[in-house]
Amino acid sequence: MGIYLDHAATTNIDKQVLAAMQPFFDAHFGNASSQHGFGRIAQKALMTAREQTAALIGADCDDVYFTSGGTESDNWAIKGIAETAGKGHIITTQVEHHAVLETCAYLQKRGFRVTYLPVNEAGFVEPCAVEKAIEKDTFLISVMFANNETGVMMPIEQICSIARAHDILMHTDAVQAVGHVPVDVKKMDIDLLSLSAHKFYGPKGIGALFIRRGLEIGRFIHGGSQQRGLRAGTDNIAGAVGLGAAALLAAENMAKFAAHESALAKRLADGLLKIEETRFNGGEAERLPGHVNLSFGGIEAAALLVRLDLEGIAVSAGSACASGSGKPSYVLAAMGRTPEEARGTVRFTVGRTNTQKQIDTVITHTKESVEKLRAHSPLFAQQKGGKSYI
Numbered sequence: 178m179g180i181y182l183d184h185a186a187t188t189n190i191d192k193q194v195l196a197a198m199q200p201f202f203d204a205h206f207g208n209a210s211s212q213h214g215f216g217r218i219a220q221k222a223l224m225t226a227r228e229q230t231a232a233l234i235g236a237d238c239d240d241v242y243f244t245s246g247g248t249e250s251d252n253w254a255i256k257g258i259a260e261t262a263g264k265g266h267i268i269t270t271q272v273e274h275h276a277v278l279e280t281c282a283y284l285q286k287r288g289f290r291v292t293y294l295p296v297n298e299a300g301f302v303e304p305c306a307v308e309k310a311i312e313k314d315t316f317l318i319s320v321m322f323a324n325n326e327t328g329v330m331m332p333i334e335q336i337c338s339i340a341r342a343h344d345i346l347m348h349t350d351a352v353q354a355v356g357h358v359p360v361d362v363k364k365m366d367i368d369l370l371s372l373s374a375h376k377f378y379g380p381k382g383i384g385a386l387f388i389r390r391g392l393e394i395g396r397f398i399h400g401g402s403q404q405r406g407l408r409a410g411t412d413n414i415a416g417a418v419g420l421g422a423a424a425l426l427a428a429e430n431m432a433k434f435a436a437h438e439s440a441l442a443k444r445l446a447d448g449l450l451k452i453e454e455t456r457f458n459g460g461e462a463e464r465l466p467g468h469v470n471l472s473f474g475g476i477e478a479a480a481l482l483v484r485l486d487l488e489g490i491a492v493s494a495g496s497a498c499a500s501g502s503g504k505p506s507y508v509l510a511a512m513g514r515t516p517e518e519a520r521g522t523v524r525f526t527v528g529r530t531n532t533q534k535q536i537d538t539v540i541t542h543t544k545e546s547v548e549k550l551r552a553h554s555p556l557f558a559q560q561k562g563g564k565s566y567i
Contacts, residue, residue, distance in 0.1 A: 194422040243384070254319070301462055333365060357376075
């Protein structure tokens with residue numbers, strides 16, 4: 178097997194999670210809406226999964242709604258609140274996931290106004306900028322908990338305090354953060370929070386939206402009466418069980434996993450920053466434990482990714498959702514990076530099962546690959562005063 182350092186894109190299902198899910202594919206196949214024994218088994222499993230998921234984010238279980246993943250949760254949170262508001266102003270940032278940015282753009286076409294706040298050079302939005310952007314009819318602030326490309330964490334608690342002081346609802350896309358760092362919706366005063374199982378060793382196709390008790394929000398999917406009538410559709414029991422099991426595993430081992438990932442990420446960054454003309458994006462800010470986002474001067478990240486892939490090393494040039502677009506990262510552009518810097522940027526994201534030996538192998542192959550690419554790079558030769566770099 179190769180070396181996988183793209184955990185921000187997705188993670189493998191943990192063996193304990195898979196074992197918990199298995200019975201609900203065959204032996205316990207009942208519909209949770211059915212009144213017979215098969216249905217009661219499914220309903221009990223669903224309730225346990227909801228409790229486990231709620232516990233991970235400090236929520237009451239009745240405030241957690243299962244969805245198909247982070248994208249649906251973001252769409253539901255923003256569109257649902259906008260439907261209730263009817264009109265008005267939304268505040269978000271320029272570096273949000275496309276699930277938030279495109280939902281806001283959709284609402285703009287329907288008469289809502291949206292302010293897209295810039296971030297500073299370190300990659301996070303200043304709380305004072307959020308407060309300054311508030312207008313008389315601002316009804317929602319949506320700021321991600323941590324960025325999917327850089328791992329930079331936003332000052333969510335401060336922004337939530339601002340939102341509460343102005344009687345504005347606060348949504349956070351916490352897809353990258355949940356399961357990796359402590360999140361408590363009550364202590365942080367969060368109104369709506371999006372999460373997705375496959376970012377912390379659960380299955381794909383299942384996520385959740387936390388909706389604070391008593392909040393009026395439009396239905397996203399119409400049909401049956403599932404999930405207290407707010408989200409119709411036959412319950413995905415196996416998926417929910419997997420999310421719950423992954424949530425329990427993360428809650429019980431978060432500090433241990435974070436320490437492991439942080440140590441390996443630091444080793445990786447320290448090794449790769451020895452390569453000249455290399456920049457750590459977001460290195461000045463508080464970040465998720467496993468993220469390392471580096472810009473290598475004078476090369477194209479796409480070429481480096483191919484070379485590393487041939488060595489069995491999986492990394493990315495940024496968000497998996499934007500890969501293949503051919504456009505420089507909008508996140509790095511918002512941080513003030515040039516198009517050349519953005520095109521030379523690679524995201525390494527460390528996971529629970531990575532080892533020090535693997536990290537050292539990645540450092541070695543990355544150094545070798547960067548040197549070979551630069552040796553044939555007119556851009557790098559120009560930057561070095563016309564001298565070839567070998």
